Amino acid sequence: MLLLSLLACKADPVAVDDTVAADTAPPAHEGPLHPELTTWPRLVVLPDDREAILARIHGEAGLDDEVTRAFEDLYNALHDRCAATAPVPEADPYDYGAAWSAAAIARNCAYMAWLDQNPDAAERASGVLLTIPTDASTLNDPTYDVHLSTTLGLVAQTYDLLQGSGLLDDLSEEQGVVAGLAASLHQRYVVDEPLWYQVWQNNHNLKAAAALGQAALVLNDRDESWVYGSYAMTESRRLIYEMTTEAGGYGEGPHYHQYSAQEVIPFLRAWHRSLGDTGEWFDVDCATRPFDTCTEGSREGVGDLWDDPRVQAWWAWGLDLRMPDGQRPPIDDSPLTSFPSAALAEVDPVYAWDWFNQESRYLRRAGDMTAELLSAWDGRLAEPVAAPCRQSAVNGHAVLSTGHGPDDLWFILQAEPYGPMTTIGHEHHDAGAIQLYARGSYLMAESGYAGWDDRGYTSDYAAHSGVLFDGEPPPDGEDLAVSWAPLEGCTAAVDLTWAGATWRRAARLDEDVILLSDTIDAPGTATLQWRLHTVSGEGRGTLALRDWGALLHQDDAALALVVMGDAALSLEEDADALSYGRVDTHQLLVAEVAGPEAALTVALVPLAADAEPEVTVSGDTATVDGRTLRF
Template structure:
């Protein structure tokens, strides 16, 4: 059996070899070297090599049996790995088990294991607990990661919202288990590092789509689950019926539940699809896993992107002869829109479920939390520990029926508790759309109303400062919002459409999924030459941010000529002053920024608040260490550190700058979650007026490489000769000279210190 039991036993055997390393025997099988070989072989085999392996060495694939059983296996593995790190150097050695010999790297140094540790820290809830995915207990942390000796995996836990059995369960993990005592001792020398997870974490290999409003313990967090491949197939008897399910956590409180795990013998009480936040088909959902066979419902994550005020991602799955696509839009870090597109060849009854942390009929201060029935208005509200979740749900045509059920969830080992589940059932049909607004709040709830029509699931929401309208449809017809919440009707042709205006009626944000157009009244706001997922938003008084999921040409309303349009996929742009329209040509999927002129700087002229002397990086173990120097700074706010591994750059950290200085300053940033396959890095320097400039791009390879730095080009300005220097090992380099629109006007391959001659065309 290739599971946690094998890992526990193998690691125990290996640790015995370390402790009893001086033992001897005439029987080769009784020698410590044989024990170590058997232990390392089986750990390596179960995790990385066997057809039933629990993870994948080429990507972040999580652990098939779920977070708890990885924690369980690591109880023995981590002390064994730490011992190997203490007593053996890094390197690869031959280990034999049975008739097979394999070359295995010392696990303490092997970067494959960082994929597992990084996965656990990437999916943590804001309070430091792990989400109860698959057969995992609630209130579970991972202090054992201190045994790695690496601070990036040591995260704080916050118990301000835990009480009763939940608090006792969490505290017991830190106090009662021998391994955790060792971890706590080691953690005293490894201070927990502040959470540093990205606003959007997309891990297709492990099936995790995580939205975050911040990195503090009270931040809003939504985890949508959608895994497939080996991660799902090899989960066996520890996978639950949870394809496309989600968990919501805000203000330190779990609000939308995963049911947890009572015990193996009672797993079916909470592991069925009826206990998860997903769509049922004729009352059934994805099957629960059985020994030797994981849940057969495969899922996948696609079309995810992140911009400053709108983040998006999809999970697709299929079960009970129906296909489901769950689309999630995170709006301004405040609330979530969930659109579920469900279709099948034959008519079915579809039921949308939300398991909230509260029980109908419970007194106001009950430990169970409370539920307030708003079914007549298509909504319900759960409240626990002073934090509320308002859920407003509608479906195509607005003809759904609303009801509730009582379901169990785990509070601690073998201890269930009941909660109220909101059920929204559509009429029998081959397809339907559900659209839900999920608002966590502590003081003033938003006002949400259903505005669905025959072909749309639609709603309108009014919250402090904004009026939002959204509608989902199965096709790509240009349809209008019927809410009447805005002075003019919003029309769009995407399958999920969103438009937001400020309380004063000014444009705020928009999104169209698989669309080409959005207009207000008869005035086009955005048009695209090809269907795409498109986001456009006003981020500040002088800045807009956009995104398109594929190469396309966008025509966007813009009140004045931009100072800059920047983005990795921007091929060109032009502004039509008569029509007040900006045309942006994108050669690939890309985010992009549009900067309007800053006061005191005419259009087309951007201030240069920072003179960047150099920028470079190198690998330090599995991490990447970036460093840069500035020669001078004027009104500088700081540097957003950005990384590109696939199509676009994403911000992974922030470093504040000196602000105003005429002397040199040094800066550094460590990317502890650097991909093993290599990546590109750049700096987005932001000044106090909102203007942004970009550094040169630095490439970091998959293995440790010598540091490369682009030094200042001289003279500045240059007329016909430019000296460029690159610090680093001797090698040939290719230099490119770009014009203001990013077009290559000169390219030359030369040694690292070279002169690049360019003779401009004569008039």
């Protein structure tokens, strides 16, 4: 259940599940993809968008001053990035990092050329674009070929905006860069090495499909555009449906949700705005589909995916996880992640509110989406209508919070049922894991993600705030049954069962305190170990052991972890923690209890930074600075 925004429920795409043999489908398509589309630009913006965008930037749209300043910031960011020094990518081996950096600079200059009718910006965009190699066959690494998709999307947008600017007479060379890179990506990804992608169905597949879709929309005077467009529409729809739950939860976590969105948002939005919401039949290419799931020569009917309820639920899932500072939590292979949500403002202005109220507003990542933010948002903001405490059993989380503002408390309990949330790549075994943000600070968080090569540091179960059974985690996958109780006010509970063992983890928001209660019956288990990870370590905070639990001190907040129950307490030092791009360490509180049965409650009490609370514990009740706490 996605509660932050009650999005309008529109009709399913045409023939959502309809796959037919080519001889029973409508007549086969011949020629390019929609050659009747002749206006420019058609990806990030349409011709009629220009005056409204300029009015917002220059304070002529009647918007609030702070909103106008946000548009000015976006405009200035585009201007500065257009002026940045552009790398010249090497062709052999293909320098994917330099290629996408150059493509982002070219796209930003092309946007300035279109928006301001600036001939110097047009010349620079063209010059940088023409330095980008189009033969990517020397990039022989399936880990990094995904970056070709980022480059292709930006290259297609550059050509599109230069066409729309009308400032350059002959753009045949620029079109050649788009066509060459699209052909190289398609050859490398679909034709030469499809086996790799049949096995791995993840963000690589989705980004490639969406990037080829953008290329198809600007190469629609060429026959190959139909091949690219068919692949883009059928694979984007298939992958989104297969990698999400019916409630929109994305199996790869928030980071790769954002990463995929860099190509998916521009593609689906452009298709929607340029071609409308009619359904269409497309040819299916089985090359990168999982084994035995596709029939060569079949065709599929696909409607306007921008309006597809499953796609809109996918966007809303990220919003449902939102932390008070606007970031998405580090679930699975994710660091703390911001999201370019204002690019979805046409879906619902609550996404613009989300972006506008991020402490560190998303401006760029590997794929620069500043132009999308500037173009899609009309200045309206709509605050969330969701209850602060909300739960999605299908997606496997409950969020307990005091509100949606930056100073509110936010807590999440995770336990994902078997399905897309546990079977797609980048998954962590994190049943029962918890995270806490309060007083403007991250107090308890998952250990994070520095990048694929370092994920082994923090992807195992012990790196999450759960319980070990004789040193072992609960089973993963189909061997673990997950059952969520209905949310009662701000109390959430989930039952985990396996091989005769039962574990109920419940959490309740009591004003500004989280009470976490565990009841376990695990026959044959001698020792149960609670692991409570904190945001600590160099530059972040210090965790100190107390006879009642532990006290975390940070610069701006403190957290008392008060253990109610008979447990042996200790600190674990130097546990692995990851920030994006580096490996770090942190501290955690360990509580050990004799099995096989146990009941333990922990009060998580956010405090002022310099707090030294008076705490007493008696059985299942604690008193903190005179306040009685009991689950």
